[in-house]
Amino acid sequence: MTKTALITGATTGIGREIAAAFARDGVNLILVARDQAALNERVLEWRDQFGIEIATFACDLAVPGAADELADLVSARGAPIDYLVNNAGVGVYGTFDQTSLRDELAMITLNVVTPTVLCKRFLPQLMQRNGKILNVASIAAFQPGPYMAAYYATKAYLLNFSDALAAELAGSGVTVTTFCPGPTASGFQLRAAMQASRLVKGKTLADAASVGIAGYRAMQRGKRVVVPGWTNQLTTLITKFLPRAAVTRAIYRMSAPA
Numbered sequence: 001m002t003k004t005a006l007i008t009g010a011t012t013g014i015g016r017e018i019a020a021a022f023a024r025d026g027v028n029l030i031l032v033a034r035d036q037a038a039l040n041e042r043v044l045e046w047r048d049q050f051g052i053e054i055a056t057f058a059c060d061l062a063v064p065g066a067a068d069e070l071a072d073l074v075s076a077r078g079a080p081i082d083y084l085v086n087n088a089g090v091g092v093y094g095t096f097d098q099t100s101l102r103d104e105l106a107m108i109t110l111n112v113v114t115p116t117v118l119c120k121r122f123l124p125q126l127m128q129r130n131g132k133i134l135n136v137a138s139i140a141a142f143q144p145g146p147y148m149a150a151y152y153a154t155k156a157y158l159l160n161f162s163d164a165l166a167a168e169l170a171g172s173g174v175t176v177t178t179f180c181p182g183p184t185a186s187g188f189q190l191r192a193a194m195q196a197s198r199l200v201k202g203k204t205l206a207d208a209a210s211v212g213i214a215g216y217r218a219m220q221r222g223k224r225v226v227v228p229g230w231t232n233q234l235t236t237l238i239t240k241f242l243p244r245a246a247v248t249r250a251i252y253r254m255s256a257p258a
């Protein structure tokens with residue numbers, strides 16, 4: 001029977017590439033983002049080419065209550081999902097004394113509250129169908145991140161929440177994969193207003209296509225925590241052995257405006 005995947009942030013960047021991988025495998029899609037025109041473009045791109053059904057929901061998942069409303073709308077279709085991909089996420093760049101609290105609260109809702117709500121709401125049907133969850137965190141999840149303090153903290157939450165959920169669900173038939181990419185070329189840097197950061201300025205970033213595929217494969221294999229790319233793997237390994245204060249100072253220097 002044809003399976004169905006619900007993917008947030010499916011129009012651009014990493015989420016678009018994950019959605020494309022599902023489409024190529026003949027999985028029906030429920031795509032979510034704010035921009036309806038961009039959602040329509042994905043439908044035109046994939047529906048006929050891959051002979052799949054695609055539903056779209058244009059909604060702002062950074063608004064409190066939006067994830068619950070989305071779950072209601074998706075459930076009202078009467079067709080259960082087999083895959084849940086919590087990919088939509090944004091960053092906010094700048095020292096905390098300068099950043100906008102409004103932006104940070106919206107980011108916390110999108111990066112933390114929304115995946116938590118969607119996992120809660122869809123878990124019962126995923127458990128009935130041996131489903132899979134893919135939560136897109138970041139290598140930011142592994143240490144504090146000066147200049148993006150709240151963003152790094154949202155990803156630490158997602159990593160720890162998802163990994164704990166994976167442990168609880170071991171043997172249930174449901175797998176939970178936490179995917180932790182490093183800096184990737186996408187709309188993320190512009191949205192986070194972090195183009196000046198030494199982390200990305202003048203750097204060659206990973207391409208979203210290879211990152212998206214790595215996340216998709218990790219989820220299909222039921223992996224727990226996956227960091228794509230050997231430089232990202234090395235970075236996360238090193239941070240485990242260095243004193244936390246030294247790591248935080250290094251991130252402070254590496255993230256400052258160039």
Ligand SMILES: NC(=O)c1ccc[n+]([C@@H]2O[C@H](COP(=O)([O-])OP(=O)(O)OC[C@H]3O[C@@H](n4cnc5c(N)ncnc54)[C@H](OP(=O)(O)O)[C@@H]3O)[C@@H](O)[C@H]2O)c1
Pocket residue numbers: 008009010011012013014015032033034035036038059060061062063087088089090091110136137138139180181182183184185186187188189191208
């Ligand atoms: N790029 C990186 O360097 C990097 C590194 C590590 C982890 N990540 C993580 O990867 C995930 C995807 O990021 P990306 O790099 O692919 O970013 P992106 O190119 O900016 O794509 C973000 C996607 O999320 C959607 N989105 C943004 N805000 C939304 C909202 N309020 N409600 C609903 N949908 C929303 C966007 O569509 P609309 O604008 O139409 O809503 C778009 O489809 C994020 O969780 C990010 O934290 C990114």
